[in-house]
Amino acid sequence: MEKKELQYIHMIAMGGSIMHNLALALHDKGLKITGSDDEIYEPAKSRLAEAGLLPEKEGWFTEKIDARPDAVILGMHARPDNLELKRAQELNIPIYSFPEFIYEQSRDKQRIVIGGSHGKTSTTSIIMHVLQHLGRKFDYAVGAQLEGFNRMVKLSEDAPVIIIEGDEYLSDPIKRVPKFHLYHHHIGVITGISWDHINVFPDPEMYREQFRIFAEMTPKAGTLIYNQDDEQVQLVAVPRNPADIAYEGYTVHEHSIRNGKTILHTKKDGDVEIPLFGEHNLRNISAAKEVCKKIGVKAHDFYEALKTFKGAAKRLEKIGEKGNSIIFRDFAHAPSKVKATTEAVKAQFPERELVAVLELHTFSSLNKAFLPQYAGALDKADAPIVYFSPKTIEHKRMEMLTEEELKIAFDNVNLQVFNDAEALQQHLTSRNWQNTNLLLMSSGNYNNMNMDALTKAVL
Known part of the structure; x- marks a missing residue:
């Protein structure tokens, strides 16, 4: 099929970070774009709304497929039994994954x-x-x-x-x-x-x-x-x-x-x-x-x-600096990334204390069978901290973690464990930050912790 034939594209599960960006890019090119999702978060929500692409209602609607788009792009977060996907298959509409x-x-x-x-x-x-x-x-x-x-x-x-x-x-x-x-x-x-x-x-x-x-x-x-x-x-x-x-x-x-x-x-x-x-x-x-x-x-x-490259968002991103303290945010969540990022900050500022906070958020990182992969990952931190949300574990239908299990998995007796975001924030804001850096590592958001308030308190 010639790519130029595509005038009208429907996107199933359009709210994902890369999917909504693709929707905006195709809209910029002048194509007609529609989409659906069962939940759309910020910043995707505002960006889609601004372009006039935000679905009126969350959910899946076969009538959007009955409108006969030239092609459907299927996001990873849709299920194989998705109503719109089934309808597109019935009507023989070309279906593409993002790649x-x-x-x-x-x-x-x-x-x-x-x-x-x-x-x-x-x-x-x-x-x-x-x-x-x-x-x-x-x-x-x-x-x-x-x-x-x-x-x-x-x-x-x-x-x-x-x-x-x-x-x-x-x-x-x-x-x-x-x-x-x-x-x-x-x-x-x-x-x-x-x-x-x-x-x-x-x-x-x-x-x-x-x-x-x-x-x-x-x-x-x-x-x-x-x-x-x-x-x-x-x-x-x-x-x-x-x-x-x-x-x-x-x-x-x-x-x-x-x-x-x-x-x-x-x-x-x-x-x-x-x-x-x-x-x-x-x-x-x-x-x-x-x-x-x-x-x-x-x-x-x-x-x-x-010389002018500052880095990608959440990739050792500096979110605040004052005197001899810096706050870094990083997307690191896999063991190798956590280890590399922690070592990098300590090696760059060896004379400063390093408080490293890792949120366990992904399926792998919360899986008891996988946890031993983190052994030694936070060893370079002077104050290693792990946070997880019990809600996330329940949502993913996984077994609850204990502080003792995490200390053994990370092979680190100094590890502090928090499962309450407010308690973690209180702990961080109340400590002395003289000559100390803070490294926040997560693919989540610490249960919507107020980063602005934390940054102000630390700096």
Whole structure:
């Protein structure tokens, strides 16, 4: 089907962060967009309303499909027995998952897909920042809101290349294939492999297998760029046909830390001070540099652009600073991310105390069988804290956790455990913050904790 034929698209489960951004991007292009969802939260709600796309009522309505859209895009959070989905199947309306639709819209572009258990958002956003800085035309799909970009998705007719954050989670409730298998990359990146999504991939081998498939999908004359320091990545990125494919390994960028600032050491540009920090980010920079090199960006231009890159939202994001205290917020929730982020903040400010607060919010992180993966993850924090909401555990129909179980799983006797957000907020606001940094790690929101009030109290 020609992509230009699509005039009218209906989106099932349109309220998700990337789905509502796709809705807005297609609306910007002049397409007719309708959608449904059983719950839509902020900021999706306001953004859809502003564009005139917010559904009148929450829920699923077969009449929206009876209006005969040219295609349906199916979000991951719909169920296989969704009423609108069933109706679309009955009427033989083309149904796409998010990644299938992005692929269809970018068939004639060079597709760059960044995969990995951690670091994919940051690597993708560095590449996007560099290309925007240089005035290059490109499309994109990224999993976080970035400074300088009003959408998380852009699809145009004339951009020759598309930069895609390639998630290994499932594409949709029917096909249940990892998203990054459906983009058909020309240049692929694997930033790291660390078992995650236990509800879908019950053992580490099955999880790693998804990356092996991704690596093997690299086409003739394509490129696979991989983290050469990661043992799990080494197992899947073995050069199988080096005559046909370029295999490019990368490591931590040469650097030093001076007074809490990261300085990159480069061959031709001398020392370059950048706002990013942390060993994981210095790997992400190396990955992004390899991608940019492949698409004709000179090293000097790459470093010039990097000087102004502040990072993606909730990726070691500085939400407040005063004197010798900083508050950072990070999306980290998987064990490898939590460990890397905690170590990064401590290494950057070794003379300051570090209070690290992790919210257990995902299915994996609340699963007793998975919890031992967190052993040692918070060891670099002077005051390690774990928070979870009993409501979330009940909602996910999981077994309740105890303080003792968490201390054993994290292998940390100093661990403090909270299951009441107000008590946690009280604890944080009442302590002394002289020469101390606060790191908040979560993919949730600490049961709607008032971040503004917390920031004011700490600083």
